[in-house]
Amino acid sequence: MSSPSSDAVAALADSRFQQTVERLSGYLTYPAISCDSAHFDDVRALAAKIRDDLEALGMDRARVCELPDALPMVAAEWLHAGADKPTVLIYGHLDLQPVKGEPWVTDPHVAVEQDGRLYARGSADDMGGWVSHLAAVQAWLEVHGSLPVNLKLVIEGEEEIGSPNLERFMDAYPDVFASDVMILTDCENPSTELPGLTVSLRGLTEVELVCEALSSDGHSGLWGNMVPDVSTALCALIARLVDADGRPTFGRMEVPADWAEASWKVPLNDAVIHDGAHILPDVKPLPHQGRSPAEWMWRQPALTVVATTLPRPEHKKNALRTRASATLSIRVAPGQTTDELLSELTEIVTTDPPGGVRVTVEREGWDGQGWLYTPKGPAFEAADRAYRKAWGHELVQVGVGGSIPFVAIFGERFGDLPLILNGVMDPKTTAHGPNESMHLGVFRKTIAANVHLYAELGDTPGLIRGD
Ligand SMILES: [Zn+2]
Secondary structure, eight states: OOOOOSHHHHHHHHHTHHHHHHHHHHHTTSOOBTTOGGGHHHHHHHHHHHHHHHHHHTOEEEEEEOOTTSOOEEEEEEOOSOTTSOEEEEEEEOOBOOOTTOOOSSOTTSOEEETTEEESTTTTTTHHHHHHHHHHHHHHHHHHSSOSSEEEEEEESOGGGTOTTHHHHHHHOHHHHOOSEEEEEOOBOSSSSSOEEEEEEOEEEEEEEEEEOOSSOEEHHHHBTTBOOHHHHHHHHHHHHBOTTSOBSSSOOOOOHHHHHHGGGSSOOHHHHHHHTTOOTTOOOOOOTTSOHHIIIIISOEEEEEEEOSOOGGGOOSEEOSEEEEEEEEEEOTTOOHHHHHHHHHHHHHSSOGGGOEEEEEEEEEEEOOEEOOOOSHHHHHHHHHHHHHHSSOOEEEEESSOOHHHHHHHHHHTTSOEEEEOSBOTTOOTTSTTOEEEHHHHHHHHHHHHHHHHHHHTOTTOSTTO
């Protein structure tokens, strides 16, 4: 049976837009900062508020799921569409990044509308994304008293600290996650005119590169020129790892030619990068060297020196040191393993090291593979139809240069399901930074897209697992 019309639902949701912004603004007054124990009560209070609101909305089994030593997760469901309709899971997170020390122009926990954007911590990451679904659900229930699919909602309280307990929640509450299609709403749109579908992430690994030569500091005047300087050797080794532009010379990936060509059309050009990354006016983004910015940022490894033990100004002395080290943060391209990448790196730095210093490479804390997903099948065609209606454009496949632990976890556990990763962020959002904001036009179009998406998924055969 085909779904009732989504047009009337989208019209009602649109007429209620200002109320939806007010609902979102109410949630944004909670400083639900998950990395700071002083705010754990705020996370819990917001979870309780969302649970109550889901119940009031007409969702069943609205509950706060708890585990020892974890911040809560909220879940609810509406499963009355019938066994012939797919079950769609919507994931979001309610917790926030901290704001301490950031130069906010307005109070980060009071939503302010300005120039078509809503400013507040969490406005786009991720409460806006989450509320775009609440608004769609509410409109469906008001217009038709029902939804065109079976729906499960889950909202996590620990995403901003890397979802350390998400797998435990998946084990402890399997029915919360059991579904046929997953919509994960915490990702970015390439522009306010083009809706994004995230299909790849880079992984992240960290190593400590250590140079040693002496058992005790030595006088640089007495010994200089015959005794190796570990600090110089360390800098020379780091320079070996990168080309003249500072990009890694190792682990370079071959991407499919058609992907490489299409990646030039992604609206990720030098101007967007210059602006978005706060590059100084007289400095330019790195040269393309025959590859698109999207390829460099999403599909190739990158290296950043994130810490060193080079002598600091307050410890300056005319001496050759015993040891110098640098922590290298390496973004792992999707499709490559950290083991492969690190064995190449180790080979480069340990072969004939400068001054014959002793070189070791030690793995540090972070270690996560990238993720590469091929969206295909009827769920994505349904999503494209919904987005064309609401945005006038189908979803544009984008990558993320960073690493999002929850996406990797969903990808690993549920990679055989359609995973629709989208959200309400755009290049001006500055998630995790000062003056985070959401574009209200994006919010409005995303609410409409969600309304149509449920209907399109409800009308798409072949989505139910085991069908
Ligand atoms: Zn987020």
